[in-house]
Amino acid sequence: MQVNEYNMPDDRGHFGKYGGIFVAETLIPALAELNAAYEQAQKDPEFRAEFEDELEHYVGRPSPIYHAKRWSQLLGGAQIYLKREDLNHTGAHKINNCIGQALLARRMGKPRVIAETGAGQHGVATATVAARYGMDCVVYMGSEDIRRQAANVYRMKLLGAKVVPVESGSKTLKDALNEAMRDWVTNIADTFYIIGTVAGPHPYPMMVRDFQAVIGRECLGQMSALAGRQPDQVIACVGGGSNAMGIFYDYIPHTDVKLVGVEAAGHGIESGKHAASLTAGRPGVLHGNRTYLLQDANGQIIETHSISAGLDYPGVGPEHAWLKDSGRAEYVTVTDDEALAAFHDLCGYEGIIPALESSHALAYAKRLAPTLAQDRILLVNLSGRGDKDMHTVAEKSGIQF
Amino acid sequence: MSRIAAKFSALQSQNRKALIPFITAGDPEPGQTLPLMRALVAGGADIIELGVPFSDPMADGPTIQRASERALAYGVSLRIVLGMVHEFRKVDATTPVVLMGYANPVEAYGLENFARDAQAAGVDGVLIVDYPPEECAEFSRVMKAVGIDPIFLLAPTSVEARFADVAQLGSGYIYYVSLKGVTGSATIDLDEVARRIPAIRAQVGMPVGVGFGIRDAVSAARIASVADAVVIGSKIIETIEQAPAGTAPALVTAFLREVRAAMDKREQA
Numbered sequence: 001m002q003v004n005e006y007n008m009p010d011d012r013g014h015f016g017k018y019g020g021i022f023v024a025e026t027l028i029p030a031l032a033e034l035n036a037a038y039e040q041a042q043k044d045p046e047f048r049a050e051f052e053d054e055l056e057h058y059v060g061r062p063s064p065i066y067h068a069k070r071w072s073q074l075l076g077g078a079q080i081y082l083k084r085e086d087l088n089h090t091g092a093h094k095i096n097n098c099i100g101q102a103l104l105a106r107r108m109g110k111p112r113v114i115a116e117t118g119a120g121q122h123g124v125a126t127a128t129v130a131a132r133y134g135m136d137c138v139v140y141m142g143s144e145d146i147r148r149q150a151a152n153v154y155r156m157k158l159l160g161a162k163v164v165p166v167e168s169g170s171k172t173l174k175d176a177l178n179e180a181m182r183d184w185v186t187n188i189a190d191t192f193y194i195i196g197t198v199a200g201p202h203p204y205p206m207m208v209r210d211f212q213a214v215i216g217r218e219c220l221g222q223m224s225a226l227a228g229r230q231p232d233q234v235i236a237c238v239g240g241g242s243n244a245m246g247i248f249y250d251y252i253p254h255t256d257v258k259l260v261g262v263e264a265a266g267h268g269i270e271s272g273k274h275a276a277s278l279t280a281g282r283p284g285v286l287h288g289n290r291t292y293l294l295q296d297a298n299g300q301i302i303e304t305h306s307i308s309a310g311l312d313y314p315g316v317g318p319e320h321a322w323l324k325d326s327g328r329a330e331y332v333t334v335t336d337d338e339a340l341a342a343f344h345d346l347c348g349y350e351g352i353i354p355a356l357e358s359s360h361a362l363a364y365a366k367r368l369a370p371t372l373a374q375d376r377i378l379l380v381n382l383s384g385r386g387d388k389d390m391h392t393v394a395e396k397s398g399i400q401f
Numbered sequence: 402m403s404r405i406a407a408k409f410s411a412l413q414s415q416n417r418k419a420l421i422p423f424i425t426a427g428d429p430e431p432g433q434t435l436p437l438m439r440a441l442v443a444g445g446a447d448i449i450e451l452g453v454p455f456s457d458p459m460a461d462g463p464t465i466q467r468a469s470e471r472a473l474a475y476g477v478s479l480r481i482v483l484g485m486v487h488e489f490r491k492v493d494a495t496t497p498v499v500l501m502g503y504a505n506p507v508e509a510y511g512l513e514n515f516a517r518d519a520q521a522a523g524v525d526g527v528l529i530v531d532y533p534p535e536e537c538a539e540f541s542r543v544m545k546a547v548g549i550d551p552i553f554l555l556a557p558t559s560v561e562a563r564f565a566d567v568a569q570l571g572s573g574y575i576y577y578v579s580l581k582g583v584t585g586s587a588t589i590d591l592d593e594v595a596r597r598i599p600a601i602r603a604q605v606g607m608p609v610g611v612g613f614g615i616r617d618a619v620s621a622a623r624i625a626s627v628a629d630a631v632v633i634g635s636k637i638i639e640t641i642e643q644a645p646a647g648t649a650p651a652l653v654t655a656f657l658r659e660v661r662a663a664m665d666k667r668e669q670a
């Protein structure tokens with residue numbers, strides 16, 4: 001594999017046999033317009049400078065890397081380093097991408113932005129940038145998720161966004177994405193659709209990856225400074241796959257660094273109640289691209305389960321599908337219970353409350369670290385903070401608020 | 402000659418336009434699909450578009466989404482839909498049937514297997530909503546190899562460069578979706594349709610059907626004056642949805658007869 005000359009995707013958005021543009025004809029011109037605008041923006045030093053300026057002064061980048069010494073010591077093996085995306089404004093990596101896409105929307109003269117959200121993190125990040133740039137904002141959210149994530153719904157409303165409940169299908173993230181696409185196709189002239197992860201039709205998987213790649217780019221310099229070398233493994237949770245692609249991307253040519261994506265095993269893969277598309281799914285077509293999907297024998301998309309709403313998605317970004325097949329990245333799974341245990345570890349030993357999504361990556365590091373020598377280094381993407389998960393964790397621990 | 406081509410050439414010689422109703426297979430329950438298909442023919446349907454239910458119908462509005470959900474509640478799979486077409490063929494050997502759906506059920510079935518079984522069941526055309534021409538040279542080749550017409554969409558937003566792609570990969574007819582949006586939404590811009598159709602027809606060299614947003618005899622007749630075929634979907638699904646038990650086939654026939662009469666009157670005028 002020529003990872004040294006990694007230049008995916010091709011000009012139609014293919015990562016090997018994955019990705020592409022699988023949408024109705026009505027959306028084709030909008031995607032072509034977006035692709036052209038993005039290509040032009042990417043080459044424009046002014047656009048890049050503005051993006052970087054916003055990341056520094058509004059988001060608070062670079063986010064630090066923190067050596068979790070106490071937890072590493074307790075686990076008795078490899079050293080665990082945490083990339084602190086939880087310290088970003090709005091509390092997760094999602095804002096990096098939202099800034100990029102909102103700047104592009106402004107450049108394209110689109111006064112209205114829409115988004116889908118599951119846990120509400122991407123919805124909050126989108127509502128935030130819409131307020132910041134003075135844009136109208138509509139967020140689609142499954143009615144089931146609205147019930148589960150009341151605090152984030154209120155947050156979005158405070159920021160001036162309209163939250164539209166989605167009642168179709170399983171009433172969760174995948175249905176919210178369908179509904180946002182329907183809005184976009186109807187309001188193409190004035191609307192920009194800010195997709196929250198590395199999924200959707202081309203150019204979204206590439207564009208979201210590019211905006212999130214700042215994570216890994218910073219890590220390269222930070223790890224040299226902190227540890228004098230690059231980590232042995234980079235570990236990130238995978239829902240749609242944006243925080244993982246963000247931290248993986250600049251490491252792809254560093255073939256001595258192992259890349260590990262952690263999927264949600266929910267109640268366990270064998271229970272059928274999970275969200276591990278790469279581990280237990282089959283390739284198919286959904287939401288505009290070809291990728292691994294959780295589907296039944298007839299090609300219907302099945303409902304997923306994870307304790308973390310942000311990982312509760314039956315698909316995965318097409319670049320991960322390619323990274324899996326090519327062997328450049330490895331994908332593993334972690335159950336709800338393992339994620340919860342890691343969540344509590346980080347609270348108790350490091351004074352950091354992680355998002356339940358990120359706790360999946362932490363849980364894999366916890367499983368792995370004791371099997372490795374103390375001079376080995378694991379770099380975990382701590383993609384978000386856990387304030388939003390207080391209710392879920394309290395409920396699980398039998399605590400009343 | 403395919404059943405679809407034969408149908409269009411027969412209509413053309415009579416100076417009539419095709420009426421193409423759409424229903425979702427298995428809606429409101431699987432036992433009703435065959436009676437409804439026959440009711441469509443009784444009402445004057447020239448071609449039937451049969452929707453294959455999918456869990457994530459991204460390009461459909463609420464009406465067809467609900468139809469899809471009702472069918473899926475009965476576990477209506479692509480295999481079952483092919484069985485329905487097979488049953489229909491036992492009582493109707495001439496009315497072309499076009500399957501309309503999304504890529505994933507077809508890919509899960511396996512493209513070659515699907516082509517073979519669809520051909521055996523008596524399917525005449527297949528329209529995959531989320532297969533734009535650039536992603537489906539293979540699909541087009543496999544369908545054509547078994548004599549099934551791959552049918553493609555064009556939209557008001559399509560640039561002329563796409564007409565050639567569609568002309569090359571598609572056959573049977575072109576389905577022009579007459580508005581920006583999902584199925585069932587808003588009303589149709591008749592002037593825009595009238596302006597676009599002649600150029601499209603000239604470039605693709607195939608009959609052009611118009612759909613999305615046609616809800617009554619008046620708009621159907623106006624579309625028929627510029628296009629080769631009129632596709633009606635959401636309005637029929639709504640009729641089925643609201644029909645008192647057992648009356649859906651008769652109501653659908655009555656509705657189509659009215660549309661048919663308005664379309665044919667225009668042609669005599």
Ligand SMILES: Cc1ncc(COP(=O)(O)O)c(C=O)c1O
Pocket residue numbers: 092093094118119120121122196197198237238239240241242243244309310311355357358383384385
């Ligand atoms: C903190 C956090 N991490 C991870 C994810 C999963 O998304 P992705 O896989 O795109 O990073 C989410 C999604 O809501 C999230 O909020």
